[in-house]
Amino acid sequence: MTQAKTWILKQHFEGFPKDTDFELKREKLPEPRDGEVLLEALFLSVDPYMRPYSRVRMQPGDVMIGTQVAKVIQSNNPSFPVGCYVVGQCGWRTHTVSDGSGLIKVFADWPQDVSLSHAIGAIGMPGLTALYGLEEVCAIKPGETLLVNAAAGAVGSVVGQIAKLKGCKVVGSAGSDEKVAYLKELGFDEAFNYKTVSSLEEALKKASPEGYDCYFENVGGPFSSVALSQMKTFGRIAVCGGISMYNDTTPQTGPYPHMHMIFKQLKMEGFLVSRWQNKNEESLKRMLTWMQEGKLKCKEHVTVGFENMPAAFMGMLQGENIGKAVIKV
């Protein structure tokens, strides 16, 4: 009999999450039955979306939602033999009994020199989010100028690199000088620390005096109002996230976007990565190739120890990470 450790949402977050909102629980797992497998988590993901989803997808007492890279350690399911690696939406748990539904096998030819943890990062959901936001939502074209915020994060850093691969000018905003240096290293044309610029509007104007064709939105709040004012005619805005607003107890307000949207004929679209899942396999292969060719670089911010997941989650929400925040069990 296997014992799993799990992290439970003890109570709904009010404002910024705190230690006492989480509870570590031990759970005895049943033996896997026919068709089932037993998974052992290797890497777990903490992502911004977990904060808003905690309200809509979880009840107090539920295991925190989330994706992990796991190894099959017992199997009664021929599709997932012992020793194979999968990505699963198992939640924050060290071990899981699964009937295989929803599990995605890591490519059999996953290269030795690429950490499996990237399967929940650049070669996983965050990477796909970046790709689809640019290709499907923005329909970005070579020569265009892109603005991305939270640019040193798991999604933003991939957004900027893909846009560079597509022949675009890329401007990134991030919250520390270290992050800005990282963005320059990744090949961003312009990058600035939004916490220290004297005027966001001036920073955006300086980085691209002609304005922006595309804006990959991860932040929301006042940043978005200023960015809107700097869009070019027919600009496209991919609304991926709004991390600056996730912990609000009362919703932040800002000027209505109508006038900019009308006069500049802007298109703004919210999206979830799941919309294009029929393209995932091909997309992941493309991105893995870019990574192997050295065209896509992905720093990871690794927290060791399942016990530290809440701290890693809260740290990520505060922007402690450069690149993808992952937990190594």
Next chain:
Amino acid sequence: MTQAKTWILKQHFEGFPKDTDFELKREKLPEPRDGEVLLEALFLSVDPYMRPYSRVRMQPGDVMIGTQVAKVIQSNNPSFPVGCYVVGQCGWRTHTVSDGSGLIKVFADWPQDVSLSHAIGAIGMPGLTALYGLEEVCAIKPGETLLVNAAAGAVGSVVGQIAKLKGCKVVGSAGSDEKVAYLKELGFDEAFNYKTVSSLEEALKKASPEGYDCYFENVGGPFSSVALSQMKTFGRIAVCGGISMYNDTTPQTGPYPHMHMIFKQLKMEGFLVSRWQNKNEESLKRMLTWMQEGKLKCKEHVTVGFENMPAAFMGMLQGENIGKAVIKV
């Protein structure tokens, strides 16, 4: 020598326009030269867009911008013989000397029983705005549910009728019981007076418990925030106007739209009617046919006398009109 009367923007509007912002001026026109024509205005248009455009397209001392139906009364341009009718962006003026550029001839076969004034209404810019917002921006499909506000206005009333012609369910919001009765007369499935409902959210839910596929936005402000919360997944929002915000001296603020946009994968697009002008001729013919077949009805709110244009404009901004506000010289 012809004398034209013109209305001048005396000073930029601050908040709601007032009588003293306008000045009636008389102007002596030169004789039309070779290639030029002399126009006499029959009907002039007052439209909401003139309020925000006054800031971006006009300087104090300029003639107010606007469209008119005019008759050619002298001509040195064989393309526009004496007696033909044109639609021109001549501004608020009774007479204009024009070289013909930008003038659009009213269809030679314009039916006798359709007032020429519709050429600046349903069979003109406002009608095209309605059509393109539905067809090009929303890409509305039969069976879908549409929400339109300022629904008894020049654009809104056409929006609702076209959507009905396309086999949609149509919900309209307007600002008086008389307008609501008019919407029912036009065939709207549901209509309500937003000024008297106890809760806008409840009114929207009651009118369409399943939510809205498309939202044709003419109003902005708090209405838009509530409407956003009632959209269905993959809803489309055509941002045409924001009349509730045009007279603000400081921009109104409201909750950021991000969370609704992401979770419901909404698409919001601002647009100007000029984007599709290559389709105008075909579109106007389609709408004229609908009108002749009795499928498109268009009430007009006619103000007689060029002297009354500012009053008509301010009245329209306050929602005094049902249907298109026009001035008969």
